[in-house]
Amino acid sequence: MCGIVAYVGEKEAYPILIKGLQRLEYRGYDSAGVALIHDTGKLDLYKCKGKVSDLEEFTKDKDKSGRIGIGHTRWATHGAPNDINAHPHFSGQKDLAIIHNGIIENYAPLREELENRGHKFDSETDTEVLIHLIEDIQANEQVDLAEAVRMALNEVIGAYAIVIISRKDPNQLIGAKKGSPMVVGVGDGEYFLASDATPIIEYTKNVVYLEDEEIVVVRKGQDIKIKTIKNQEKTPYIQELEMQLEALEKGGYDHFMLKEIYEQPRSINDSMRGRMNLEKREIAMAGVQDYEQKIINAKRFIIVACGTSWHAGLVAEYLIEDLARVPVEVEYASEFRYRNPIIGEDDVVIAISQSGETADTLAAIELAKSKGATIFGVCNVVGSSIARATDAGSYTHAGPEIGVASTKAFTAQVTVLTLLALTLAHKKGTITESRFNQLIVGLDNIPKQVEEVLKLDSKIKYLSELFKNSHNFLYLGRGYNFPVALEGALKLKEISYIHAEGYPAAEMKHGPIALIDENMPVVVIATKTGIYEKVLSNIQEVKARSGKIIAVVNEGDKEVKNMADYTIEVPETYEELSPLINSIPLQLLSYHIAVMRGCNVDQPRNLAKSVTVE
Numbered sequence: 001m002c003g004i005v006a007y008v009g010e011k012e013a014y015p016i017l018i019k020g021l022q023r024l025e026y027r028g029y030d031s032a033g034v035a036l037i038h039d040t041g042k043l044d045l046y047k048c049k050g051k052v053s054d055l056e057e058f059t060k061d062k063d064k065s066g067r068i069g070i071g072h073t074r075w076a077t078h079g080a081p082n083d084i085n086a087h088p089h090f091s092g093q094k095d096l097a098i099i100h101n102g103i104i105e106n107y108a109p110l111r112e113e114l115e116n117r118g119h120k121f122d123s124e125t126d127t128e129v130l131i132h133l134i135e136d137i138q139a140n141e142q143v144d145l146a147e148a149v150r151m152a153l154n155e156v157i158g159a160y161a162i163v164i165i166s167r168k169d170p171n172q173l174i175g176a177k178k179g180s181p182m183v184v185g186v187g188d189g190e191y192f193l194a195s196d197a198t199p200i201i202e203y204t205k206n207v208v209y210l211e212d213e214e215i216v217v218v219r220k221g222q223d224i225k226i227k228t229i230k231n232q233e234k235t236p237y238i239q240e241l242e243m244q245l246e247a248l249e250k251g252g253y254d255h256f257m258l259k260e261i262y263e264q265p266r267s268i269n270d271s272m273r274g275r276m277n278l279e280k281r282e283i284a285m286a287g288v289q290d291y292e293q294k295i296i297n298a299k300r301f302i303i304v305a306c307g308t309s310w311h312a313g314l315v316a317e318y319l320i321e322d323l324a325r326v327p328v329e330v331e332y333a334s335e336f337r338y339r340n341p342i343i344g345e346d347d348v349v350i351a352i353s354q355s356g357e358t359a360d361t362l363a364a365i366e367l368a369k370s371k372g373a374t375i376f377g378v379c380n381v382v383g384s385s386i387a388r389a390t391d392a393g394s395y396t397h398a399g400p401e402i403g404v405a406s407t408k409a410f411t412a413q414v415t416v417l418t419l420l421a422l423t424l425a426h427k428k429g430t431i432t433e434s435r436f437n438q439l440i441v442g443l444d445n446i447p448k449q450v451e452e453v454l455k456l457d458s459k460i461k462y463l464s465e466l467f468k469n470s471h472n473f474l475y476l477g478r479g480y481n482f483p484v485a486l487e488g489a490l491k492l493k494e495i496s497y498i499h500a501e502g503y504p505a506a507e508m509k510h511g512p513i514a515l516i517d518e519n520m521p522v523v524v525i526a527t528k529t530g531i532y533e534k535v536l537s538n539i540q541e542v543k544a545r546s547g548k549i550i551a552v553v554n555e556g557d558k559e560v561k562n563m564a565d566y567t568i569e570v571p572e573t574y575e576e577l578s579p580l581i582n583s584i585p586l587q588l589l590s591y592h593i594a595v596m597r598g599c600n601v602d603q604p605r606n607l608a609k610s611v612t613v614e
Contacts, residue, residue, distance in 0.1 A: 002087070002101040003027035003073040004182075005199045006163040008173045008220050009190025013069035014059075016192070020199025021052045021071045026256075026402050027101075027195060028075030029603050031086035034059070035097035035165060036066035043167040045097055047072075047086035051603075067220070068170055070163050072099040080124070089128040091135035092119055095167045096145075098134075100127040101195060102159035102180040110155070130156060134164070146217050149174055153215070153229045159359060163193050176215040176229070181357045181385060184208040184216055184224065186238055191218035196355075196381065197241050198400065205241040209383040242382060255595075256602045257403035257495070261587050262454060265447040267408040268580065270397040271415040278444045281437050283423050287376065287392040294374045295392070296427050298348040301326060302341075302373070304333040304364040305352040308406040308490065312413035313352050314483035315579050319421035322576065325430045333360040336367070343371035350376045350417075351393075354401060354409040356384020365389050378416050380409055394420070403602045405494045407587050410487060411450075411580055418443060418577065442574045446581065449571040453584040456568060460585055463550060463566055464592035467521050473500035474512060474547075475586070477525040478535055484525055484579045488586030495601045496594040505538040518546040523589070525582050526551045526560045529575045539563050550589075552582050 003024025007013045017034050025032075032055040033047025048058045052073060072087035088097040104110070107126035110133055115121070119132045130152065138148035145166050153160075159179030166172065175182055175193045185192030185200035185207050192200045193216070197207060208224065210216055214234060217225045226234040253259035276283050288295050301320055303313035310332060317328040331341070333351075337360065343349070349368040353361045356379035365375050365386065377386045377393030380401065387393060396412035422439060425431035467473075473492055477485035486502035493500050503512055505524065516522065522542050526535045536559060542549055543563060551564035554572040561567050568585045594601045 002075050003195050004071070004099045004101050004161060004163055004193070005195070006070040006099070006165075006173050006175070006193040007190070008068040008171060008218060009187060010067060010220070011190065012064075013066050014064040016199075016203070017069050017071035018052065018056060019202070020194060021055070021073050023198040024195055025052050025073050025603065026404055028073050030081030031074045031083070032072065033086045033088050034069055034071040035088040035099075036064065036069040037165060037167060037170040038063060038066045041167065041170060043094065043097060043165070045088055045090060047083060047088065049082050049086060068165060068173070070097060070099045070165055070173075077103055077126075085123045085125050087127060089123060089125065089131055091131045093135065096131055096135055096164060098127060098131040098162055098164045100130065101161040102178075104130055104156050104160065105158035106156060126158075130160070130162070131164070145169065145172075146174055146215065149176060150215055150227070150229050150231065153178075153213075161195065171220045173218050174215065175210070175218075177210045178212045179359060179362065182210045183383070184210065184218065186224060189221045191220075191224070193218070201241055206238050207241055207383075208236045208238055209388070211388070212385075239383060255403065255591075257405055257407060257591055260401055260403050260408045261584070261591065263399065264408045264411050264584065265450045265454075267396075267398040267412050268415050268450060269447045270399070271412045272419065272443065273397070275394075275419055276440060276443065278440060281440055283419055283426065283440070285394055285419060285423055287394045288420065288423055291374055291376070291392045292427075295348055295376065296424065297346070298326060298374070299344070299346040301328045301348050301350055302336075302343070302368070303328060303330045303350045303352065304336050304361055304368075305330075306333050306358055306360055308410050308487060309352040309354060309358075309361075309413060311483045311487040311490070312410055312417060313350070314486070315414050315480065316350065316417035316421065318480050318483075319418055319576060320424060323421045323431050324424035324428055326424065331364070333358065333364040337363045341367075343368055343373050345372035347373045348376055349373045350378060351386055351390060352378045352413055352417075353384075353386050354380045354398075354406055354413075356381040356386040358386070362386060362389060378413055380412065404604055404607050405491055405590070405601065407491075411583060414579055415443075415446075418580075439574060439576060442577050446573065446577060449573060449581055450584055453570050453581060456570075456585060457588055460568060460588040461592045463568075464589055464596055467550075468593050468596040470498060470519070470521050472515065472520055473498060474508075474515070474520060474522045475500060475502040475525075476505040476508060476522060476538060477502070478505045478531050479529055480575055480579055481525040481527070481529070481582055484582050484586065485523070487583055488523060488590070491587055491590035492593065494607060495590055495604045496597050496599055497605070498593065505535055508538060508541065513541065513545065516542055516545045516547040518548070520547050521550060522547045523550045523586065524552070524564070526557075526564075527554045527570065527578055527582060528557070528572060529578070536560065536563070552585055
């Protein structure tokens with residue numbers, strides 16, 4: 001969950017590293033650091049607790065010269081977030097420096113063994129153990145650094161993306177990965193290594209995505225070399241990035257999160273483009289076509305995901321079971337892999353992840369593959385680990401999402417999963433042609449309707465002012481909008497630090513109703529559905545206990561408006577598509593409350609965008 005960036009070439013490294021760390025800061029911001037080899041041959045390391053801005057201040061009067069360097073922004077796992085545990089880390093002789101994303105699970109016995117051999121450690125981190133191990137192997141085996149790295153990685157257990165520089169070889173970067181992402185940017189006589197493409201796009205669009213257990217060696221002005229930790233040479237496969245630099249900028253918005261909320265009409269449309277033909281009333285998904293018989297004839301779908309992606313999976317459960325009449329189970333990836341699940345060759349596992357790097361979801365994929373299931377991936381990042389590990393899948397085309405709290409990625413995922421459910425239903429004949437056509441037309445209209453919801457921003461901002469000091473929130477929804485309630489509560493928790501819970505509205509009577517009083521805001525998703533009358537009854541139960549109702553309703557709804565304290569009126573759509581509309585006001589509500597509370601909405605405490613460790 002840390003961000004790594006490295007450079008070797010003719011340019012000054014420090015400005016590239018700092019700008020790269022700023023773009024990677026959504027991956028972790030407990031501490032930050034850089035290591036530089038100056039033209040004099042001296043290797044200096046600068047690091048401190050805090051954000052990249054703190055590192056910039058710390059290095060203001062330092063020697064920042066050099067054409068090779070590594071940088072890191074940390075999300076702490078082993079060792080508290082402080083100056084000493086910040087990356088990079090030196091080897092014992094301070095000839096080597098390393099940055100690392102991941103967890104070395106067997107670091108404790110390795111550390112004990114190295115201490116017995118005279119090694120002394122400054123930090124509590126697993127990363128420092130790894131660089132000492134590499135140093136120890138190089139000294140004792142009399143091998144070059146790349147070979148020492150290869151031998152060391154055969155001794156470690158866990159996940160890693162690492163980059164190493166050596167004072168004795170100031171033109172070389174060595175990187176490696178297993179279970180954590182790494183991309184190599186190939187420039188004109190220069191190279192960039194990073195956790196993702198965001199620090200690279202400004203300098204080159206040519207990249208190589210490392211596979212697990214691969215080691216890359218790049219030298220200024222020389223060809224890239226890749227081999228596996230088993231010493232098998234690999235031919236680099238250079239791809240061209242589709243990302244645009246402007247997508248990584250705020251574009252006049254105060255925060256990335258607000259920008260990404262407002263990008264949803266485009267990102268939803270982009271996730272449909274090329275897949276849905278309104279004139280012909282057709283849906284064509286290449287990922288489904290590649291494995292059509294396995295997917296169409298699946299006896300069961302198992303959805304594995306984490307966080308917001310899990311909520312998108314819950315929406316998909318309603319869609320697939322309702323429209324395609326195939327049983328669906330939605331699993332937390334972190335639990336799925338450890339509970340000895342029953343998986344068969346007739347099952348299709350749908351893995352959902354914005355980053356395509358979520359460690360638990362990747363592990364769940366590997367388990368399902370070992371049981372013979374077909375894996376269908378839904379992710380946002382081209383070339384990501386999940387995209388490469390699945391049999392088939394669909395990209396969401398949401399574009400880069402920098403804000404830690406996911407917004408446009410959620411609605412893009414739901415859009416793709418809606419297309420998948422409609423495809424299954426149409427091919428299986430479980431939906432009438434007229435209903436299929438209605439939903440296609442309704443889906444095509446969603447981007448315009450989202451634009452209408454975004455015009456409610458000022459009203460939602462007013463409501464946020466009223467409730468910004470609340471200590472608790474309850475979110476209620478039924479049917480397709482129960483997952484929306486969960487997602488709304490998660491957004492508020494993530495960025496405002498207000499305790500919030502999402503519930504099926506009918507379940508309120510089975511416990512949560514005890515919490516309701518005049519100080520409890522209750523957000524109810526009360527748009528027109530097949531169980532609208534039931535939701536009205538749930539609202540009355542809250543009102544009878546003096547709860548404050550904020551209701552999301554369809555335009556012109558008078559019944560709920562007469563009952564609720566406050567209403568947010570959104571355009572009406574089909575129930576199956578309503579999560580795409582109803583999630584938008586909840587995103588805006590959480591955003592404005594967090595801003596008014598002085599919270600850092602793009603970098604909420606203790607969270608990172610891409611969870612690449614267990």
